[in-house]
Amino acid sequence: MSGTAGMAMIASLLGEPARANMMAALMDGRALTAKELAYAAHVSAPTASGHLAQLTEAGLVSVERQGRHRYHRIAAPLIGQMVESIMAVASAAPDPRRLAWRGGEALRNARTCYDHLAGRLGVAIADALAARGDVRLAEDGGELTPSGQQSLGALGIVAAPRRGRVFCRPCLDWSERRPHLAGTVGSALACRCFELGWVTRQRDTRALAITEAGRTGFSEAFGVSLP
Amino acid sequence: MSGTAGMAMIASLLGEPARANMMAALMDGRALTAKELAYAAHVSAPTASGHLAQLTEAGLVSVERQGRHRYHRIAAPLIGQMVESIMAVASAAPDPRRLAWRGGEALRNARTCYDHLAGRLGVAIADALAARGDVRLAEDGGELTPSGQQSLGALGIVAAPRRGRVFCRPCLDWSERRPHLAGTVGSALACRCFELGWVTRQRDTRALAITEAGRTGFSEAFGVSLP
């Protein structure tokens, strides 16, 4: 088997709409049950089970048994980055159909990307942090400045470097086509926003709802105002 | 069409061994004819033509007519990065079959990756440059230091920042599992190595042969010695 055969195998797993839906649903970093994934992929439970077996065997998702539930999650950050890179290409592709979306507006506004904030909200926050010198984001890397540590610390965000995870990096937002904040810092920021009740998850979608508190909070903390 | 459908479409294109082979063959940044790609993919010319039409329509490859030849190349760096990220996952996947390779040894030793050097050679050079402080490579970005500019300049390498291209970044090597040098700097370095005759391309593969001059040159310039 040559290297390209491995590539084809991985890509073909993601090349099936049902499996692509599942991976996309897992991109927010949560662990989901087979049934939830079946629903997300619009297929029956048996079909989903078969797909999950394939994804698991290939090492793209890992499962964790808890009683009669089986929780599935993306197996490694590298996998998430791959999915993200494919989405970036897909959204940039000259396919006219991509313009017509079901529920795309909510997703474009605010959503999770693996475990950080994306969409207009994510990009706006990244812009705000960059503008005031709290982070420096290049196309290919980033860093959290001392002033940024202070600013985020004031919000109760402690981003400690972790082994095996990039600390601070840009992630190309597939809807906005501009970077938002990823890595440990992005994850900690998103996590804190959930804690503060600024954003809440919604059923069956990665779209996020910005709460009243969130509107106030994002405006005061970052000068960001979104619907 | 939701975002995931776009992902599935792109991924399914790469999920077919023939097309994956073609994309992999194009990963060295060269432009190849349909016939060459047919050979690389081990399919007949008609089959290759069909695949190329799909890849082109999806915007993954761009074609350039020159007389009776049609040169195909990867349409954008973003595409190359996507392919690279899939390869990285594929090579990390727990698939026992990946261990048995046809001609893998040569590829592992030295090859091109899009338009820069990869494999043991690429990683060793990146290590050497990093060790002497010529470049700084983080997991998520990199920079060329003044001393690096001088070192590379002495070899006749002028890496000028270019719009729309990352200047200096690490690229996860899918065989070594460690970063090699990419971006404008990596490209200029590879280009100069070809000019100096230190490495030569080989037919029908992305593997590179290190010449006698190359052995001397790499050893003197970077302290790197490879077969």
Place this chain on the structure above:
DNA sequence: AGAACGCTTCGGCGTCGGCCGAAATATCCG
């Protein structure tokens, strides 16, 4: 224990898409 629930396996159906050879176009060369 019995029922409910989550998940997987099995069997069969249907379709999608890759593959090739032959023939049709297009382009270059002499």
Place this chain on the structure above:
DNA sequence: CGGATATTTCGGCCGACGCCGAAGCGTTCT
């Protein structure tokens, strides 16, 4: 203008794979 080469189109074959319902297995709840 022929002949050679590169590439595409066409037609038909066939295997691979996704999909579902029904049934089987294991866990939890009452």
